[in-house]
Amino acid sequence: MRNLSNHESGIWSSLFIIVLTSVYFFSKVLGAMAAGTPLPVDELYRLGLALVFIIVAAEIALQVTLAIACRKKERTDERDALIAAKGARNAYYVLVTGLALLGGHAALNRIFGRGLEIDLSTAIVFVLLALVIAEIFHFASQLYYYRRGV
Amino acid sequence: MIHNNVKALRFAANQMTQQALADRIGVTRQTVIAIEGDKYSPSLEVAFRIAEVFGVPLEQVFTHAPN
Numbered sequence: 430m431r432n433l434s435n436h437e438s439g440i441w442s443s444l445f446i447i448v449l450t451s452v453y454f455f456s457k458v459l460g461a462m463a464a465g466t467p468l469p470v471d472e473l474y475r476l477g478l479a480l481v482f483i484i485v486a487a488e489i490a491l492q493v494t495l496a497i498a499c500r501k502k503e504r505t506d507e508r509d510a511l512i513a514a515k516g517a518r519n520a521y522y523v524l525v526t527g528l529a530l531l532g533g534h535a536a537l538n539r540i541f542g543r544g545l546e547i548d549l550s551t552a553i554v555f556v557l558l559a560l561v562i563a564e565i566f567h568f569a570s571q572l573y574y575y576r577r578g579v
Numbered sequence: 580m581i582h583n584n585v586k587a588l589r590f591a592a593n594q595m596t597q598q599a600l601a602d603r604i605g606v607t608r609q610t611v612i613a614i615e616g617d618k619y620s621p622s623l624e625v626a627f628r629i630a631e632v633f634g635v636p637l638e639q640v641f642t643h644a645p646n
Binding site: 434504508509577579 | 605606607609610613616617618619621622625
């Protein structure tokens with residue numbers, strides 16, 4: 430891609446990693462929920478930890494590869510800092526919206542009771558989903574600002 | 580909307596490269612590209628540095644057109 434900095438390449442790769450791993454994770458978890466056999470909480474914790482481990486390992490491998498490929502460390506400036514801040518702000522909005530929806534659902538459940546119950550494993554899946562979507566927004570919005578301007 | 584004459588000033592200054600300007604004002608070449616394409620309005624500090632590099636007043640580098 431034209432004028433793609435190492436920094437942008439890193440963000441594209443991070444976005445690719447998180448989309449790939451989360452699609453695998455949520456297809457497994459949501460597939461089981463749709464089939465009427467939700468994964469037990471222990472299994473969810475195990476899968477969630479595996480997801481985090483894979484993302485961290487892939488990120489380390491990616492950073493090492495980029496460092497070797499680029500040799501010279503690319504500096505960052507005020508525009509990079511502004512774009513990172515705006516990306517983090519957008520991710521924060523998404524995460525807060527997700528958690529507010531979950532909290533709102535729990536509050537409605539407390540007020541109205543039946544039909545709105547949500548079990549622990551579903552709540553964990555929802556929190557993880559909000560985290561992953563927020564992180565995707567984090568990377569995607571940074572790429573948007575790099576290409577479209579900030 | 581803030582417009583600028585950075586590209587024209589760069590060419591007038593002995594065809595200074597984007598990288599050379601970036602090094603002198605302390606930003607990356609991608610940021611110079613974004614400034615020239617009106618995709619990024621730099622901080623006042625960087626704006627003043629650009630004007631200093633070309634030896635012109637700030638208003639000769641940047642102009643503001645109300646929306």
